[in-house]
Amino acid sequence: MAVHNYDVVVIGTGPAGESAAINAAKHGKRVAVVEKQAQVGGNCTHWGTIPSKALRHQVKQILSFNTNPMFRDIGEPRWFSFSRVMARSRVTIDQQVAMRTNFYARNRIDLFRGVARFKDAHTLLVRDDHEGMEELVADKVIIATGSRPYRPADIDFRHPRIYCSDTILSLNHTPRTLIIFGAGVIGCEYASIFSGLGVKVDLINNRGSLLSFLDDEISDALSYHLRKHGVLIRHNEEYERVEGDDTGVTVHLQSGKRLRADAFLWANGRTGNTDQLGLENIGLEANGRGQLQVDDHYRTAVPTVYAVGDVIGWPSLASAAYDQGKNASDDMLEEDFRFVDDVPTGIYTIPEISSVGKTERELTEARVPYEVAQAFFKDTARAQITGDTVGMLKILFHQDSLEILGIHCFGDQASEIVHIGQAVMQQPGEANTLKYFINTTFNYPTMAEAYRVAAQNGMNRVF
Template sequence: MDISAGWGLVVIGSGPAGEAAAMQAAKKDLKVAIIEEQSSLGGNCTHWGTIPSKALRHQVRQVIRTQRNPLLRGILKPREIRWQDLIARTREVIDSQVQVRTDFYVRNRVTVFAGRGEILSPNEVRVDDHEGRQHLLKTDNILVATGSRPYHPEDVDFSHPRIYDSDTILTMDHTPRHILIYGAGVIGSEYACIFTGLGIRVDLVNSREHLLDFLDTEISDALSYHLREQGCTIRQGEHYKRVTADDDGVTLELESGKKLRADALLWCNGRSGNTQNIGLENVDVKANDRGQLKVNERYQTETDNLYAVGDVVGWPSLASASYDQGRFCAAAIAGDEVRQVTDVPTGIYTIPGISSVGRTEQELTEAKVPYDVGQAFFKNLARAQITGERVGMLKILFHRETLAVLGIHCFGYQAMEIVHVGQAIMRQPGENNTLEYFIDTTFNYPTMAEAYRVAAINGINRIKR
């Protein structure tokens, strides 16, 4: 066994959280090692989650836009596109991301160990690398950033070639005519849009009464309407009883008595933290029933020099937030002030997309905050008319008396991009975070960001009647 000492930080996992922590720690002059069990860097985000699903979405959006363009309509038929071809293009994006991420470690002189890491004590991590060698790393601090994986109930046979989760769907070698999606959270809703965009029949089974019920109600309702308009069948308030599969397809039996039959099943009902078999028992740290670790404001577990960030700590389980958690945690380890990730914008890559930051109408109503609403419908914007992306709206929630911006909610083209305009204004101090900024500021024309001016004027007109 190779033994090396003097490490300031050993990071287990090279997803967004682990990568950000390693880079920040290196910039703080700590000697850093990162351990990645997969054959290449990037973690589940790069190989199975965020990057591949968003790459798939982009390709499907291009297909949809081609169909809407009068000059190109009929050239490309969605039903003639093979799933395998989309995956092949997605692999190119993944490979490019791996190269970019690998260069980060080289430039910042972070040592990479390719293999499985196991915590032996609060100051020791063993690595069993892909070459069959063992390394013992003696370190001042350990950071767990192992991410998450799709949740698998024990009574569903995920080894069957027609039953998939959000990871294995990337290995599907056929194009189904009809697919069942169980779980209508963020991942399930995104894949429902991808498959309907390809002309594939989709049954989306939601265990809740409303789609993405953490969203502003109006935005959630808009997504439900749009999915149904595209041919997706949404079944609300349903719970599975049994899943059976054969050579020809999958049958999903629901507790309500319904039986749904399709070519394939995509299971998207939650995720579990990757905390198994990493040696937590050796440092008296226990994960909860979803594999998640409890941490304090420093992202510190019950063991002082053992930290955790990213999906493995639960909320908000977003790549963007995980990256910041990794940076803040490493900075605190190096002696900087303790910082927490707050005001995280949601980014849901459905088609059209959804993004929001701040409070919803239902939250403001429950808190008895005197608010009003400014709206801009994309069908009226010049940029949306030019691109043909007329579906959607921008909604600004603001205080009726102070005009302070309280929430931004967007559904439609470039929602995930333009939400940051509102986010930046909401974070301004004093009287600089009001609706008047959008009215007094000149926006490029024609752009989607112009929706802020339109919505702000709409809001002012409401309260000055």
């Protein structure tokens, strides 16, 4: 068995592992990464962020074609199968893999393919698919193994009509009806995607509202537009059992209801990928969801072992994972360190949602005197030109100081638009006020102009 020595070994090549490894390599460290899949990129590239967002983009284009009156002059609305749309999305996945593979080669990072298991706090055993074994010895180890869908034992995921958010990507037909259990971010995104393909969707939520961490008005808008596209949302429901047969799936709810559909998608929760790491050999223990506890420098209870990304839980976003990986690596290198918090939320439903900062509910509970500045996309020239008139920009600001406290956006390009507000929020002193948007010239026509419109609306409320 070959033994290899490194300064840093990173387990996992998703956003967190990639940024940690590259950052360490750029600081002159000898670095290796371990990836158990055949290609780099992690769950983000192959089963999560990239495929679902690429899929969403294709569906959005189909919706635009089928609903735009201009296209009726050249043909009737078209129907596209899920598998056909997914095939186009795989082009993006292949591009991402090629690009990220080159990152490791360019930075002279050694890539080991296989399953890593701790022998001790400095040593990893890597077993490949052919039972070959490599031993990696490192000063520091970063766990960035990500997460996978939580799959309850009483649901038969081997049944050909029962899917989780990973296996749904291999769906080779388009069901006419679909039941989605779980109305979190993943459930809502897939409800948008499938309803956009003309599938009748039942979205089962075990809570009282959709995405309760969002601003209430944004959550209400999401509910309205999902229902407008034919999604039936059932709140405060729990499943009793799920039964699959040759022609479909029956879901028995604890409320006594029975729902029937061609297919079933479980989208309720995720589990950290820690069960194969041999954590018991270094005295670490994951929680009930497979997640590792870290301090405010991403260090585990073992001084030589760090953990970043989905494997540590909240916020479980690719954007945050990338920053966590870099900052864990910075801490290890004794460089400037930042604990990643107050990250923007991007939810790729149709239309999409993005927010940063406080919600109205949080400000009310904290007894902060705030006011609301709004701009509706239907009133902006750019949205009228593109036809994407659904949505709004909402700025929450302090009544007295005019300090910006939160940005909430719903509609086309929301995840891009929010970053303008985020940048202003992070400025020191008086630069972070509503006046910035009044005193700044925006290109016209643009979606960014919504900030000026909203700011003028907000000023009218306080002066």
